Amino acid sequence: MRENLLVVTGNPETKELKDMMPEILKQVGPQQFAFLKEMIKNVIPEPKGEEDEDDVPELVGGNFEDASKK
Numbered sequence: 001m002r003e004n005l006l007v008v009t010g011n012p013e014t015k016e017l018k019d020m021m022p023e024i025l026k027q028v029g030p031q032q033f034a035f036l037k038e039m040i041k042n043v044i045p046e047p048k049g050e051e052d053e054d055d056v057p058e059l060v061g062g063n064f065e066d067a068s069k070k
Contacts, residue, residue, distance in 0.1 A: 028036065 024036075025033065
């Protein structure tokens with residue numbers, strides 16, 4: 001019977017999945033690609049069309065003039 005032995009040496013690194021995605025995609029087939037694509041859709045919410053990042057949020061809890069008098 002053959003034994004398979006794998007030895008990994010070196011310093012561990014922590015990387016974000018988005019940084020490793022290009023290398024991962026080179027190694028997967030069409031079924032795995034479709035699975036990854038569906039998985040990413042479920043994890044990352046789609047942006048809402050109504051709200052823009054540049055919008056200024058509403059002032060909560062009074063106004064600046066009252067806060068400056070304290």
